[in-house]
Amino acid sequence: MNSIHKTPKEIVTELDQYIVGQGTAKKSVAVALRNRYRRMQLDENMQQEITPKNLLMIGPTGVGKTEIARRLAKIVKAPFVKVEATKFTEVGYVGRDVESMVRDLVEASILIVKKEKYSQVYAQAKKKADERLVKLLVPGIKKEKKQSGNQFDMMMQMMNGFQNSGQEEEKEEVNDSIRVSRETVQSQLEKGQLEDREITIEVEEKKQTPAMNNGLEQMGIDLGDTLNALTPKKKVKRTIAVAEAREILINEESEKLVNDADIHSDAIKLAKNSGIIFIDEFDKITSKSDNQGQVSREGVQRDILPIVEGSLVNTKYGPISTDHILFIASGAFHLSKPSDLIPELQGRFPIRVELSDLTAEDFVRILTEPNNALIKQYVALLGTENINITFTKEAIERIAEIAYQVNNETDNIGARRLHTILEKLLEDLLFEASDMQMADITITESYVNEKLDKIAQDDDLSRYIL
Numbered sequence: 041m042n043s044i045h046k047t048p049k050e051i052v053t054e055l056d057q058y059i060v061g062q063g064t065a066k067k068s069v070a071v072a073l074r075n076r077y078r079r080m081q082l083d084e085n086m087q088q089e090i091t092p093k094n095l096l097m098i099g100p101t102g103v104g105k106t107e108i109a110r111r112l113a114k115i116v117k118a119p120f121v122k123v124e125a126t127k128f129t130e131v132g133y134v135g136r137d138v139e140s141m142v143r144d145l146v147e148a149s150i151l152i153v154k155k156e157k158y159s160q161v162y163a164q165a166k167k168k169a170d171e172r173l174v175k176l177l178v179p180g181i182k183k184e185k186k187q188s189g190n191q192f193d194m195m196m197q198m199m200n201g202f203q204n205s206g207q208e209e210e211k212e213e214v215n216d217s218i219r220v221s222r223e224t225v226q227s228q229l230e231k232g233q234l235e236d237r238e239i240t241i242e243v244e245e246k247k248q249t250p251a252m253n254n255g256l257e258q259m260g261i262d263l264g265d266t267l268n269a270l271t272p273k274k275k276v277k278r279t280i281a282v283a284e285a286r287e288i289l290i291n292e293e294s295e296k297l298v299n300d301a302d303i304h305s306d307a308i309k310l311a312k313n314s315g316i317i318f319i320d321e322f323d324k325i326t327s328k329s330d331n332q333g334q335v336s337r338e339g340v341q342r343d344i345l346p347i348v349e350g351s352l353v354n355t356k357y358g359p360i361s362t363d364h365i366l367f368i369a370s371g372a373f374h375l376s377k378p379s380d381l382i383p384e385l386q387g388r389f390p391i392r393v394e395l396s397d398l399t400a401e402d403f404v405r406i407l408t409e410p411n412n413a414l415i416k417q418y419v420a421l422l423g424t425e426n427i428n429i430t431f432t433k434e435a436i437e438r439i440a441e442i443a444y445q446v447n448n449e450t451d452n453i454g455a456r457r458l459h460t461i462l463e464k465l466l467e468d469l470l471f472e473a474s475d476m477q478m479a480d481i482t483i484t485e486s487y488v489n490e491k492l493d494k495i496a497q498d499d500d501l502s503r504y505i506l
Contacts, residue, residue, distance in 0.1 A: 069095065073112065073116055075093070092365070094367040098393065102452075119315045120318065157302070169290045236281055242277055312365065348385070348388045349388060403443050415462075443457045464492065
């Protein structure tokens with residue numbers, strides 16, 4: 041089924057494969073996604089009237105706020121960017137302007153569209169790349185022909201980026217012997233017999249332009265791209281395997297076959313209708329009467345407001361309307377509350393979802409159930425050293441208990457505590473594994489207690505180590 045057509049239940053089912061619990065939050069984001077599909081089925085006039093219902097996720101760190109949004113974007117193959125509200129400053133101050141999040145979204149959309157367009161011309165690009173590989177592996181007889189010495193012609197060539205201007209241009213002749221050799225090599229390439237052979241190719245050197253001030257960026261102008269377009273394209277020689285060379289040549293040929301204007305147009309459309317912007321640390325820009333920097337924080341809120349309400353943002357690929365971009369804000373709101381946001385901004389996040397703290401039972405599920413469960417990751421990592429590691433049920437439950445205990449007694453960092461605990465638990469094994477022979481190792485409850493109990497019981501130690 042096309043990802044955009046997924047029902048809310050199907051979206052929640054996919055999220056369940058990676059995220060434990062938080063059913064209310066999953067339902068809310070699934071409905072928001074499905075409403076996008078519903079909107080696209082309406083006539084154009086009604087489409088313009090229906091805007092996304094932005095979400096505000098409230099909950100402590102490590103409970104799945106960011107992961108829900110990130111997985112959601114992957115499920116529907118939508119452009120997605122995660123930004124931190126604290127990185128932005130109001131207009132007139134040094135720092136990133138809020139419009140940069142929209143420009144980042146367009147860049148993410150460009151990558152998605154480019155990948156899709158390139159896949160459509162892959163067969164043609166591969167054919168042309170293989171033809172170039174054959175010529176590189178079996179070069180023809182080069183006949184040199186001098187260029188015109190006309191100074192005007194030479195100057196025009198330099199402006200057009202010809203790196204070999206003023207040198208001799210080479211032509212190639214192919215006799216019967218070379219033709220037969222090329223047919224043989226072509227056959228070998230098709231059978232994959234030359235993948236490891238080294239070959240020298242010329243590739244375009246990527247220019248690194250230093251970052252300029254963001255005044256031009258705010259107008260949608262990329263000074264780096266402009267300077268690169270004015271300077272000659274320098275080619276450098278690289279000696280690499282045929283397999284790697286093919287990928288480079290396929291990419292070059294794909295660029296020739298795909299129209300950049302189409303990529304930019306489709307990317308703007310995709311970002312405008314399907315883009316998701318996740319704004320983390322949203323609680324850190326609330327303004328309270330006893331806080332220093334209140335004006336600056338409120339200024340950031342007022343700068344974010346028109347973006348969320350819907351406005352036109354200039355990018356180097358063209359202007360983009362933010363009317364139908366889905367915004368998901370997230371924050372712990374320990375020291376503040378959503379009502380501390382300016383009223384106008386509160387109204388732009390009508391759906392509020394509170395994520396619950398994780399229990400010891402949740403930690404057990406996080407360790408074992410998701411496709412990317414932590415224990416599965418460590419089993420796979422140690423498997424590369426021929427070490428087969430297993431955890432008993434009691435060991436997993438004890439790890440979960442310790443994580444829950446340390447979260448309650450120190451700072452609650454949610455599921456991230458499991459990363460720290462597992463690293464400490466398996467520290468010696470991860471260090472020694474490379475020097476061990478094939479082995480089957482079982483992690484038991486007693487092993488967990490031996491490694492972690494002393495640290496977990498000591499408040500000072502657990503605060504600094506776990």
